[in-house]
C-alpha cells in the first residue's frame with residue numbers, strides 16, 4: 497500500500513498510566529487555540545513535560561490492524577531528544593509492535609528517514625523541540641509501506657545500482673597489484689558534497705517526477721553517478737558511458753528543477769545543481785563541430 501492512499505483514523509495507543517493526561521506547554525498552547533511556532537519552542541520549556549507524537553500504524557499481517565491509522569503517544573521530554581528517540585521510547589515503553597528502521601543514530605546509516613510534520617527528515621537528526629506539536633510521524637511518501645514506518649526500499653536501491661555506483665578504471669589490469677590512485681585536492685573538492693549521500697531515500701520520496709514516473713532514476717542515483725562522472729581518475733570513455741546511462745528517457749532530462757530533493761536532503765547535497773551540471777555535460781558530449 498502507498499502512504500498517498502492512506503486516510504487513517506486517529507486512535508489512542510496504550511499509554512503509561514503515569515503519562516495519561518499529561519500535556520506539554522506546547523500542547524496546552526494548542527488547546528488554547530494558539531499556534532506553536534516551529535522555531536520558537538525553547539527546549540527548556542519542555543523540561544519535565546511530555547511531547548505528543550502521532551505515529552502512522554499499519555500492519556497487513558495482523559487482523560484488526562490492516563486499516564491505516566495514527567496512534568497517539570505522550571513521551572517524556574529529555575533535553576536533546578530527537579524524533580527517533582521519541583519513537584524508540586514509544587516502542588520500548590508503550591507498544592513493542594511499533595516498527596521502524598534505525599541503526600547508527602548519528603545521521604550516517606540513512607535508515608530512519610521519515611515524513612515528519614509534512615517533510616522528509618532523518619529521525620535521528622531532527623530535534624523534537626523544534627517541531628510543532630503534535631508531531632506527526634509517517635513513513636516516506638511514494639513508497640510502499642511494509643509495516644508502520646517501514647517502507648520497501650528495493651526500487652530505490654535498484655535505481656541506485658542502475659548507474660553503476662562504483663569506481664571503474666579500465667586501464668588497471670586486474671592481475672597486477674593495485675597502485676595508489678591520487679586525486680587532486682580541487683577534484684576532491686568538486687565531488688565532496690556528492691559523496692555525502694547516505695542512501696536514505698528522502699530526496700526520491702520528495703520528488704514529484706519520481707512519484708509519477710517509476711522508471712525515473714531519481715535524484716539520489718543521479719547524484720551517485722555525478723560523483724563518479726566528475727572524478728578525474730576515471731577515463732573519458734567511462735565518463736561517456738555514464739552519460740549515456742544518464743541521458744536516457746528516464747534520466748537527467750526528466751528533472752524539472754523543482755529543488756524539492758535539495759530542500760529535504762539531510763546531508764545538504766546540492767542535488768538539483770548536480771543534475772543540471774550533468775545535463776550540460778550530456779549536451780557537450782553530443783555536440784559535433786563540422
Ligand code: FES
Nearest residue numbers: 600601605606620
Ligand atoms: Fe542512522 Fe539515523 S539512525 S541515519
